[in-house]
Amino acid sequence: MTKEISKTVKELKPSGIRKFFDLANEIEGVISLGVGEPDFDTPWHICENAIHAISHGKTHYTANRGLLELRKAISEFHSLRYGQHYDPENEIIVTVGGSEGIDIAMRTLIDPGDEVICMDPNYVAYAPAVQLAGGKVVTIELKEENDFKLLPDDLKKVITDKTKAMIINFPSNPTGGVMTYEDYEKLVPILKESGIFIVSDEIYAELSYDQPFSSLAQFDEVKDQVIVINGFSKAFAMTGWRLGYLLSNKNISQAMNKIHQYVIMCAPVAAQYAAIEALAHGMNDVVKMRNDYLNRRNLLVQRLNRMGLTCNMPHGTFYVFPSIKKTGLTSEEFCAKLLEEEKVACVPGNAFGECGEGFIRISYAYSLDHIKQACDRIEHFLKNYL
Known part of the structure; x- marks a missing residue:
């Protein structure tokens, strides 16, 4: 060669x-x-819905963004459960797991040389996704003595004119750390002033034990800067189904959907029908x-x-x-x-x-x-x- x-x-x-x-x-x-x-x-009733879909010939491409029925279910779930409001028509994309969401979010936001803030320690896929998009990783240490939370002063120190985005994951893999509503409230003025994007991986939202789950997408001041990544793998024990989704404002969603339609076309159809059942009857x-x-x-x-x-x-x-x-x-x-x-x-x-x-x-x-x-x-x- x-x-x-x-x-x-x-x-x-x-x-x-x-x-x-x-x-x-x-x-x-x-x-x-x-x-x-x-x-x-x-759970078997979730599997059965996928089997029923296959047996009735529901094996063809869906819309790039995914089945509208599923997007409506996702929208309602996030509105009622987390206070996050997204239009199922143009602010939701059903993806091949949360992993695709991380990839296309980075490729949508990052130009070569842009800085992206990542937590350390944090999930192994974030820094590679930044690097593959041509960005530069800047890290913030999450400390044991702070319960592995992101603190406002630490965030302020790393934001520069080159900062394009920040990736967060709470509840956190690997630490199990969480951010409360009050914790996020202290970050909002910094994020609003900087204007940077926030990619919030919330795949463990349903596995919050000691306080209600909170998200930066709940704050109207910065909601348009936030891309939420979530999915069905962890909460519903559906890792092998490979189904996730992206929530964002309309403009960002349109841009991400360009990449999604070229590299994926649509998420697995049977898995989408399984997810509809999961949201309807799986809680x-x-x-x-x-x-x-x-x-x-x-x-x-x-x-x-x-x-x-x-x-x-x-x-x-x-x-x-x-x-x-x-x-x-x-x-x-x-x-x-x-x-x-x-x-x-x-x-x-x-x-x-x-x-x-x-x-x-x-x-x-x-x-x-x-x-x-x-x-x-x-x-x-x-x-x-x-």
Whole structure:
């Protein structure tokens, strides 16, 4: 070959999550607490609606934006549940998971050289999406002592004339941190004055435990600057269905739909019919799953702190982010040794950014029995390091 692949792609780092997941798959008897995927099956009535659609020949392209029936359901759901108001005709796009939403939001907003603020630690896909769009990542450290919240002074310090956008994810993967309405209220004047766009990944909105979910899209002063990303994977246990959506003002939505129609055409049709059923009759399922996660969270945090690892109480998602600094091991050393010696798979904190060093991410989207067994093994492991 005389030509090389894109320099930008060559320089992208592989996902740290997948690295340890793949290692765990090679070892027999591993308890994996690494992947952020519900252990529940998609509720059967949701599956049935997809099967019914297929059996009745509903297998053709929908409108690029998705089925209008689904967009109307999304609009009503967000209005009633979160106080976010979006026109189903021209302010909603149904996407292939939240991941497509991240990609096309970045490609719509970013010109080469634009700065995009990302939190650190935060979900692994954000910085690569910025880089692939030609942007420059600028980070804000989210600190354990602040419950991994975004503070106004930290935001002010990084906004420049080159700042185009900010990506936030609350409830947060990997920390479980949340932002309250009052927390966002302090950011609104800064965001309004700067005029930057806010890409708000709210995929874990329904997995908020200790206070109501809040969003910057609830503030009229900055709503037109906000692009909301959400979907069905986490709340409804529909990861494999690959269905998400984007909410934004009409002009931004029209621009994002240009990219969507060329690279995707439309989201999977059967999954769209499943999503209609999920929004119509699936909230009891969500409540049950959320209650189970809450019980798991409480057990896991209690056990981790009791065995000597400092662990903040996560107020959302299904992750804990304990500090392992007392052990003297790096995040990768800790996870590698834990996997080798005790056959428990977790994800090193530095997979989520440099500021994640000294932490590990543990998912509690697993059964209580698995979590209890894993905790016993972690406690045995720590006897050599604490």
